[in-house]
Amino acid sequence: MYIGIDLGGTNIAGGLVNDKGEILFKHSIPTGRERGSDLVIEDIYNVIQVLIDRNNTDSEVMGIGIGIPGISDPHTGEVLVCVNLNWYNVPLREKLAEKTTLPIYIDNDATVAGVAEFQVAQAGKYNDAVILTLGTGVGGGVLIDGKVVSGHHGIGSELGHMLIGEGLYTCNCGRNGCLETFASSTAIIHYAKHLITQGSASSMFHAVGGDLDKITGEVIFDAAKKGDVVANQVVDRLVKYLSIGIMNIVCTIDPEIILLGGGISMAGDFLIQKVNTALDALKYFKASPVAKVEIAKFKNDAGIIGAAMYAMIHQ
């Protein structure tokens, strides 16, 4: 039995997860990030304690996995940076180790989501695989030869920060041109608003009652599926740059499969078909097959299951 913690900007979501990756019990509390890291870590421990207490199976809790929305040092368990939590150099594992003797494993949330997809949903079928989580930002998880790649300095698999062109706005990281400024919900909402504000007539305007701040990824994809020209222009820009990002992953590590997760992946086949068409045109060796691109299976629970499985495979 393992505990998986999905530390987010909004909630600390935890689960008691068995060796098969099934959640037996969930417990979630608000993060309250404005309180600072000490109090948040105390609450992470409280969630862990509730989950341990709820374990009424014969199987003991063997370890704790934590997915964080940022980067950590895999050796020390220190959170190096979480922009969304305003955490810099927070000794997360050290602080938790004052309260529990259970082993604690910490990694990026998209990385542990990848673990959930590849180890559990796909049952270890793929040894060389990548997950791209297309949400508010773009996260990445890389699996090579069956192992999660976090990199030598713990800053690998940050695929949302791949530089691929001239963007319309500056990324949170301070640079221009990151994949996440083209392929996140933030990016497509920004571009849809930009086009409508510039005078493009779109059904999206009516769908949100004229309040452009209500445009979401769902609104854009719904309109695109119904044939709205502007919405399709927005989706096609995402597809163009997402495909460039995918081909850059291919030319580097050439995985067997690339999974798309996160909110934008709810667009399903509509998205996959457009991406596959774009990828066909982008091959550098026309005759060679490239990675399959599919929608990830886990939705909201990927973080919890992935964190728990991450602890299991690292033990």
Next chain:
Amino acid sequence: MYIGIDLGGTNIAGGLVNDKGEILFKHSIPTGRERGSDLVIEDIYNVIQVLIDRNNTDSEVMGIGIGIPGISDPHTGEVLVCVNLNWYNVPLREKLAEKTTLPIYIDNDATVAGVAEFQVAQAGKYNDAVILTLGTGVGGGVLIDGKVVSGHHGIGSELGHMLIGEGLYTCNCGRNGCLETFASSTAIIHYAKHLITQGSASSMFHAVGGDLDKITGEVIFDAAKKGDVVANQVVDRLVKYLSIGIMNIVCTIDPEIILLGGGISMAGDFLIQKVNTALDALKYFKASPVAKVEIAKFKNDAGIIGAAMYAMIHQ
């Protein structure tokens, strides 16, 4: 004892290499690529035979490694595509296996050059490392967890085909924006000619006696080191895009070290200092260290030694 073959567009260069990666004897003949693959393969075998005959040590030849300027299927030993040789789907291993019972291992030339650098020159010091060979084109070799990564379909580590911007000309692969159209000698020669033709005054013009077709990478770097403004503009463009390519490798697999090889790497510290300055400005997590960037140690023999060592470690 192993045989390493560096199959190039100009020469078939072979060497008898001991287990320490030392070349005991070399033999090289012109490729004569216009003759077609069958005759070239016959000559590859002839080089192998000469090398086996010259082995006067007690140590038997245990295997053959071949570095090719293109991509191959690591499982079947088939050369899928070598644009420079005009080879498509050539069953290289199968054809050689008709003549020798020695095991034959085939991979991309930059990949095996990486093996030479990391296994021999660096003596296995690095487990997570990348080599970029900056020559006529840009090749790549990726080592993760001590293993060479060729990818699931054999098209990985083709780092020269990473898409990073709008290029001035179309890449050999048919696309626009590949790293090799910014960071190869072809790319900087093209850009230097472009600037001079457009009217920029440069000492490079005089260095080649007014014959722009005589501009080489060496001419450009020599002029840049002496302070020529146009030559520095050319080098700075290379550095800008090379650094973007390096940071995209970092955000994907975050290696410990990235080596620069190939003709352009002869620019040495002058290049490294400019690249390090550019990389500092390009960090996505400002506080975190990133891969060291250094000049590769092996020059022209990296292909032979690497191919032999590739055979050794795969046996």
